[in-house]
Amino acid sequence: MPKSKKNTLQIGDVHITGLTDGSVTFDPRILFAHDPIEVWEPFYDRFPEYFEGQFFRNNLGSFVFTSGDRRILADTGFGPHGDMLGYPAPGELIADLEKNGIGPDTIDTVFLTHLHGDHVGWNMREDLPDRSLSFPNARYRVHEADWNHFTTDELLNDPKRGEATRRSVMPLHEKGVLDLMDGETELAPGVTAYPTPGHTPGHMSLLIASNNERALLVGDILGSPMQATETDLFYSPDWNPRMGIEARTSILDRAEREKAVVIGSHLSYPGWGVIVKWEGRRYWKAL
DSSP states (O other): OOEEETTEEEETTEEEEEEEEEEEEEOGGGTOTTSOGGGGGGGTTTOGGGEETTEEEEEEEEEEEEETTEEEEEOOOOOSOSEETTEEOOOOHHHHHHHTTOOGGGOOEEEOSOOOGGGTTTSBOTTSTTOOBSSTTOEEEEEHHHHHHHTSHHHHTSTTTTHHIIIIIHHHHHTTOEEEEOSOEEEETTEEEEEOTTSSTTOEEEEEEETTEEEEEOTTSSSSGGGGTOTTSOOTTOSSHHHHHHHHHHHHHHHHHHTOEEEOTTSSTTOEEEEEEETTEEEEEEO
8 A cells, every 4th residue: 555644655666755836826717717616616625725715726746756766856846937827936846845855966857747837947947047957967858749849939939838938948958958758658667657648749647656556647637636526627728628638537547447546736735646436426535
């Protein structure tokens, strides 16, 4: 049985630390524009930590996976960049790494589930004048389909949509530390990246499998714990809404079938739980 304590989780021989870049509070209708705000009322009591009144209080999670002598950071938060969805960016990840005794120079791989701005924001030390690499000894890894999508002239030249890529992704390429993946890729013993497109063209998840225990890092396949239940709602950040729904359904089916812990960037801190059934519906339940 996976062991969870405070913000650490053990899956077989793989140790996981849940980190946060902070949280942002916003009106859910920004992301779920087709649905009235009342659709979330049944979840107020189930996820009290996720609501501030009727608004979402959304965690900006990152995770460190330690397997043998390898140390992988999954996603780098939003960073200290103005505001996100109208809420001031907290930009807490670097401080949280320090709080947890994890030196940025001990990270050998930065795995980017995808290239949205709230997952790449601390690729560079935005708090330092030289904007050096936040993780100087790491290779940064992302699916080539996301690189191809986010670096089109159309997106890069868009003042709003291209900002995060220009600021936080292009420098990785220029410094020669970005590696593109084109399919299933083992990042460390028991930690394998695999494509789960829909939210973005190259969105990837992680399978953690060690000593007959399993976990799935789902990135933004679940943008909140409520989406484990409301899988079919139109979610505006999805690049392809139909594929997004298919990816959610598929990974939740897999988690249930394989009794895997579900880990997500925007799930309740520290970001992991299990799938349970209640009165015929599926729910994510924090560990």
